[in-house]
Amino acid sequence: MHWQKASGITFAAATPFYVGEVETGVALHRYSAVRRETPSFDALFTFAGWGVGYTAPRAFSWYAGMRTGIYHMLFEEEVGDEEEKEFSLALVSRIDLHLSQTVRLFVEGHMMRTYTLPRLDTAGLTGGIGLRFRNPDWLRAILK
Amino acid sequence: MGKATEQGASEYPSCPERSGQCAQYFFAVLCLWQTLALALPAYGQPDEQTACVPDIGKEVITREDILRHGFSRLADVLALSTLWHTAGLEGYHWQTAPPGFPEGTARWNLYIDDIPVASRVLGRNRLNALPVSLSDLACIEIVSGTDMEESAFLHAGALRIYTQKPKFGLSMEAGVAVGNEINDPGPFRYTLPETINIDRIGPVQTASMSVGKKTWQGHASGRLDELHVTDAALHDRARRLYYIPGTQTHIRTQALGFSGAFGPHPRNQRILAGISHTGDIAFFPETGFEIPTTHRIALLGAAGTLPLRGDGVVRYAVSSSRDALELRPNREDTDLDWTQRQFVAEADAHVRMLRIGGHARTLRGQTGQTSRLLSDANLFDLRLFGGLDARIGQRGRTRLVMEWIRREGRSGAVAYASMEMQPGAKQRFRLAGSYGAAPPDARNLWLWQERGYRLPYSTFRGTGIDEKPLPRRATVDAGWIRQGPSGVSGSVFLFYRGFWNDILPEYAIAWDGDESSFNTATRLFQGAGGHAAGISGTMAFRLSPALHQRISGTFEAVRRDGPLWLAYGERIPRLRIAAITTLAVADRFNLSALVRYASATSWPEYREASIEAAEVWPWRLPERFLVDLTASKRMAGDHLNISMGLRNLLNDPVRFHPAGAVFYMEFHLSVAARFTSIAGF
Numbered sequence: 001m002h003w004q005k006a007s008g009i010t011f012a013a014a015t016p017f018y019v020g021e022v023e024t025g026v027a028l029h030r031y032s033a034v035r036r037e038t039p040s041f042d043a044l045f046t047f048a049g050w051g052v053g054y055t056a057p058r059a060f061s062w063y064a065g066m067r068t069g070i071y072h073m074l075f076e077e078e079v080g081d082e083e084e085k086e087f088s089l090a091l092v093s094r095i096d097l098h099l100s101q102t103v104r105l106f107v108e109g110h111m112m113r114t115y116t117l118p119r120l121d122t123a124g125l126t127g128g129i130g131l132r133f134r135n136p137d138w139l140r141a142i143l144k
Numbered sequence: 145m146g147k148a149t150e151q152g153a154s155e156y157p158s159c160p161e162r163s164g165q166c167a168q169y170f171f172a173v174l175c176l177w178q179t180l181a182l183a184l185p186a187y188g189q190p191d192e193q194t195a196c197v198p199d200i201g202k203e204v205i206t207r208e209d210i211l212r213h214g215f216s217r218l219a220d221v222l223a224l225s226t227l228w229h230t231a232g233l234e235g236y237h238w239q240t241a242p243p244g245f246p247e248g249t250a251r252w253n254l255y256i257d258d259i260p261v262a263s264r265v266l267g268r269n270r271l272n273a274l275p276v277s278l279s280d281l282a283c284i285e286i287v288s289g290t291d292m293e294e295s296a297f298l299h300a301g302a303l304r305i306y307t308q309k310p311k312f313g314l315s316m317e318a319g320v321a322v323g324n325e326i327n328d329p330g331p332f333r334y335t336l337p338e339t340i341n342i343d344r345i346g347p348v349q350t351a352s353m354s355v356g357k358k359t360w361q362g363h364a365s366g367r368l369d370e371l372h373v374t375d376a377a378l379h380d381r382a383r384r385l386y387y388i389p390g391t392q393t394h395i396r397t398q399a400l401g402f403s404g405a406f407g408p409h410p411r412n413q414r415i416l417a418g419i420s421h422t423g424d425i426a427f428f429p430e431t432g433f434e435i436p437t438t439h440r441i442a443l444l445g446a447a448g449t450l451p452l453r454g455d456g457v458v459r460y461a462v463s464s465s466r467d468a469l470e471l472r473p474n475r476e477d478t479d480l481d482w483t484q485r486q487f488v489a490e491a492d493a494h495v496r497m498l499r500i501g502g503h504a505r506t507l508r509g510q511t512g513q514t515s516r517l518l519s520d521a522n523l524f525d526l527r528l529f530g531g532l533d534a535r536i537g538q539r540g541r542t543r544l545v546m547e548w549i550r551r552e553g554r555s556g557a558v559a560y561a562s563m564e565m566q567p568g569a570k571q572r573f574r575l576a577g578s579y580g581a582a583p584p585d586a587r588n589l590w591l592w593q594e595r596g597y598r599l600p601y602s603t604f605r606g607t608g609i610d611e612k613p614l615p616r617r618a619t620v621d622a623g624w625i626r627q628g629p630s631g632v633s634g635s636v637f638l639f640y641r642g643f644w645n646d647i648l649p650e651y652a653i654a655w656d657g658d659e660s661s662f663n664t665a666t667r668l669f670q671g672a673g674g675h676a677a678g679i680s681g682t683m684a685f686r687l688s689p690a691l692h693q694r695i696s697g698t699f700e701a702v703r704r705d706g707p708l709w710l711a712y713g714e715r716i717p718r719l720r721i722a723a724i725t726t727l728a729v730a731d732r733f734n735l736s737a738l739v740r741y742a743s744a745t746s747w748p749e750y751r752e753a754s755i756e757a758a759e760v761w762p763w764r765l766p767e768r769f770l771v772d773l774t775a776s777k778r779m780a781g782d783h784l785n786i787s788m789g790l791r792n793l794l795n796d797p798v799r800f801h802p803a804g805a806v807f808y809m810e811f812h813l814s815v816a817a818r819f820t821s822i823a824g825f
Contacts, residue, residue, distance in 0.1 A: 003331070018730045031331075041331055048788065068788070068811070070324060073331060084331070085344060087324045087811040115809065116330030142780040 002038045003031040010126055012049075015135060015143060020052035020065070029124070044072040045088060045112075063094040071114045088114040096130065104130045195306050196282060200574045200623030201289025201637045203227060203682075203696075207282055207308065212726060212736045214774045214787035214814050216321035216348040217369065218278050218305075219271040223740065226698045226720040227288040227637070227680050228301070233427050233804035234378060236371045236395050239269050242288045242301030243700055244619075244641035244676040246712035251585040252301040257403060257414045258461055259445035260488040260505075263303070265467045266480075266599075267589035268426060271303075273439055275401035275418025277350045277367045279319055279816060282308040288680075289621035289639060290560060290576040307403050310354035310361040311820055319785075319816030321348040325374050326795070326809045345810060346370060360406035369397040373425070375805030377760050380660045382425050382434040385474040397422040399441075413448035416463075423472055426480065427803065428589065429651055429749075430602040432662025436472035437480045441465065456495035463488050478600045483510040497534055499545065503527040511597055518596045525585070526550040531560070540565040549582040556582030556614050570628045576621045581614040590649050590668055604649075604666035612670050618642040634683040639676075643709075646672045650708055651749040655756035662753055662803065674709035676702045690728040697721040711749065717742035717767075732778040736789075740770045750802040761802050768798045774812075785816045 012025030027045040051065015071088040090112035098104045107127050114120035135143070198204045205221050215221050219238040222230045232238040242252055254263035256276055264270065285304040323345030352365035373379045373393040382393045401418035420441045425434040445463030452458055464487045469480040485508045492501025507523040531545030545560040558580025565573045584591065593604055618641070625635040652665040678700035686692050698720045702713025721741040728734055744767045754763040774789030792798060795809040 018733065038331055070811070075331065084328055085324060086328050086330055087326050087809075114330065115326030116332060117327040118332055120330055120332075142784065 002033065002035055003040070004034055005122060005124060006030040006032050008124070010128070015139075017050065020050055023049045023051075023065075023067075029122075039075040041073045041075045043074070046070050046072065047088075047090070049090075049092065051092065059098045061096045061098065063092075063096065065092050066090065067092055067110075084116075086114050086116050086120075088112055102132050104132065106130055195304070196285065198625070198627070198635070200572065200625045200635055201227070201287065201621055201639070203286040203288070205284045205286070210278055210281065211785055211787065212734055212774065212776050213738060213772065214321070214776065214789045214812050215278060216346065216812075216814055217272050218274065218276070219269070221278070221284055222286070224722060224724070224738070225286045226696045226722045228286055229716050229720065231715070231801045231804075233801050234371065234373055234375075234395070234425070235805060235807065236272055237269055238271070243678055243680065243698060244639050245300055246676070246702065246709075246716060252303065255302060255304045256416055256445075257305070257307055258447040259414065259416050259463050260461055260490060261443065261445065261463060262465050262467065262484070262486045264588070265439070265469065265484055266428070266482060266592065268428075270439070270441070270467070272369065273397055273399070273420055273422040273424070273441055275399040275420045275441065275443060276305065276307065277352070277365050277399070277401070279317060279350045280307045280352060280363065280365050280401070280403075282306045289623070289637065290562065290578050290619055307363065309405070310356035310363050312356045312358075313820050313822035315354040315356070315818065315820040316352070317816060317818040318351045319349070319814060321812065321814035322346045323810050323812040325807065326811070344372060345812065359408070360404065362402070362404045364402045365400070367397065367399045369399075371395045373805070378805045384433050384659055384661050385476060385478055386425060386434065386436050387475045388473055393425065395422065395424055407448070414446065416443065416445045418443045426469070428599060428602070429649075429653070430589065430599055430604055430664050430666050432601070432653065432656070432664045433659070435478055435480060435600060436474040438470045438472045440468045440470065452493065452495060454495070456493060458491060458493045460491040461489070480600065481511050482597065484508070485510070494533070497532050498530075499533055499543075500530045502529065509592055509595070509597065518592075520552075520595050523552060524550075536563070536565070539567060547580070549580075551583040551585070554583045554614070556580060558582060571624070571626045573624050574622070577619055579618045581616040584615055584647050590666070591647075594668070602664070602666065612647075613645045615646045616644040632683065632685040635681065637680040639678055639680075641676045643675070644673045645670070648672045648708055648712065653749050653753045655753040655761075657756070669708050672706055672709050674702060674706070674713065676700065676713065692726045692728075694724045695721070714746040714748065717745055719743040732782070734776050736774045736776070738772040738774075741767070743767050747802045754802065762799070763802050765799055765802060769794065769796060770798060783818050785818075786814070788813050
């Protein structure tokens with residue numbers, strides 16, 4: 001292990017899309033170097049994803065999907081060699097607890113591969129709150 | 145046009161009556177031709193709208209194909225062809241040649257909206273530097289066989305680019321395409337500290353505005369396109385001269401183009417104008433490494449049709465272009481110092497069954513501020529032709545044309561013949577051929593070097609080719625096509641190309657480890673000959689209303705008359721297959737898979753260099769199997785198109801040229817927005 005994944009934040013927006021739902025978002029991840037020869041870095045994952053959900057009885061639902069995007073790494077290093085972008089794929093699984101029609105709490109796990117050489121494999125656990133609302137008309141018009 | 149005259153065959157003496165026993169075979173053929181031509185004088189249809197329609201030996205890449213696969217550069221589209229073979233070094237300038245023509249022998253022609261445009265400068269393909277964007281296109285026709293439909297007869301193939309006709313009203317479009325190739329070192333810098341960290345693809349940014357009215361249309365577009373060299377070995381070689389502080393090795397094109405049309409369809413008069421500026425890195429086999437250069441293009445042209453008295457028609461096309469290869473900052477201030485001005489005029493006329501026309505091209509090369517260093521700075525190419533079109537019954541037609549060629553003070557001639565039968569509404573058969581001897585078409589580097597142009601770092605000096613025998617060529621094409629609005633469509637295309645007394649460069653390439661580049665000795669080989677033949681097939685069908693498939697493949701074999709010809713033939717993947725599967729998941733949402741296979745190639749001239757460079761540059765390239773997946777979605781009432789895809793999904797390291805880069809899996813994303821308004825129109 002070269003890095004310890006520290007705290008991060010994710011923001012995503014999802015909408016029904018034919019079968020399942022499509023999402024887009026950004027996630028900020030922070031990595032602290034465990035070894036001296038590797039740099040610490042922050043990474044911004046800009047992604048699009050698709051997945052399908054299954055609503056369990058009562059208030060629970062389960063979602064499984066994948067995300068793809070660009071992992072933008074910003075190193076705490078010398079000027080001129082301080083950033084890198086690489087393609088990433090992630091598998092996502094999420095359990096939602098619906099508190100109401102609008103609000104839900106969720107726990108989400110992901111396994112992500114960033115296609116550097118060698119590959120950068122990470123895993124993470126995210127907890128958060130989700131809001132559900134009807135798409136505004138302008139957004140519905142765009143998506144159609 | 146297309147008006148049949150009622151005359152029976154019996155009004156004409158039969159062949160045996162006129163020739164006695166018709167014992168001699170050639171006379172029998174002549175009689176047959178005469179019978180066909182005179183007895184059934186219903187004439188060809190020069191105004192047939194055949195653009196963007198697949199034909200025998202003609203592949204068509206449509207705008208829908210381009211959007212569906214997320215292509216962003218003009219030359220990238222050649223990946224969809226199995227007839228033409230391509231090879232590239234850095235992934236930007238793809239060298240290409242029609243089937244049966246090993247690269248270096250083909251002088252294929254390029255047309256934009258039927259306007260002839262120089263396809264090469266000093267032998268280098270310049271498709272991506274042209275002031276036309278992929279987003280402007282309606283289709284690209286890749287013509288492989290003998291092309292007798294258009295105003296110039298061609299037996300070496302042609303690329304015909306047709307721009308999109310602007311919609312009625314005012315339209316604006318903007319798009320951006322970006323990508324990323326995998327295998328960066330990322331944060332693992334300790335593993336490959338020397339690896340370059342730029343691996344982005346593009347961006348390719350385009351913007352355009354169109355105005356369409358009933359009797360005229362105008363379209364203006366701009367493009368900003370970048371390619372960064374991501375391969376470490378190629379990066380090192382290019383860095384021998386490349387030095388622009390603060391930048392990684394890159395190619396950058398800025399282009400502005402304008403096209404317009406007026407007149408009632410289909411006899412539109414069309415104009416084309418554009419300028420482009422490319423900060424380039426030009427690799428020549430003769431130099432063995434990349435020379436940074438600034439390539440400026442200025443282009444102006446027009447084409448159209450004019451009615452003649454009766455049902456005749458005249459087609460014309462003129463163009464003028466200037467290509468300048470100038471200094472791009474580099475470590476040794478090396479300057480290609482080359483300017484090429486080309487003026488082309490083509491015209492042909494159809495009056496009943498008669499067809500006459502000509503093609504004139506002047507090409508002026510200039511090095512430095514004067515052309516006096518060149519023994520002959522002007523190339524003048526004049527081709528005049530005349531022929532006959534005739535129908536064979538109600539379902540066939542035939543055409544016979546003789547062409548006289550005057551080039552560099554010498555004359556040659558080529559004969560063309562074709563016959564086409566249409567037994568049903570959906571099917572056609574065609575047989576076509578050409579044979580002739582003509583002076584070499586001097587649109588390549590080494591023939592300019594013969595005239596005194598000195599390519600930096602090249603040891604090749606010309607010796608003159610004035611008294612050498614004329615190269616001779618023979619072509620035979622045969623094919624069948626079945627097309628229909630539904631069901632299975634397909635085509636088969638067989639081709640033969642014969643060459644005698646051709647002129648080819650012969651390279652001896654060594655590796656210079658100190659400079660991380662190749663050292664090349666070049667000489668021209670006169671008298672090269674050979675034979676190439678092949679078969680190509682395409683089939684398109686639907687397994688279900690939502691699932692469309694197209695499979696095409698070409699097998700090509702080269703039989704040599706000498707080792708040099710064999711070497712050229714080995715560079716071509718003999719078997720090339722492409723399969724496209726498109727799944728319409730839902731309305732305006734498509735998933736597309738492009739699967740390509742190309743057999744292994746050998747490049748014997750790089751053998752010694754490959755051994756010396758410890759196989760960093762392998763002279764044998766293994767077979768390649770590439771899978772691309774693309775998802776495309778049109779949104780907001782077709783105003784927005786998004787496509788996202790993975791190319792080389794299997795991440796099989798692939799190389800297209802022994803001196804070229806290795807490519808890995810790539811991620812691509814393109815977004816295009818389009819707005820149209822008819823307010824005020």
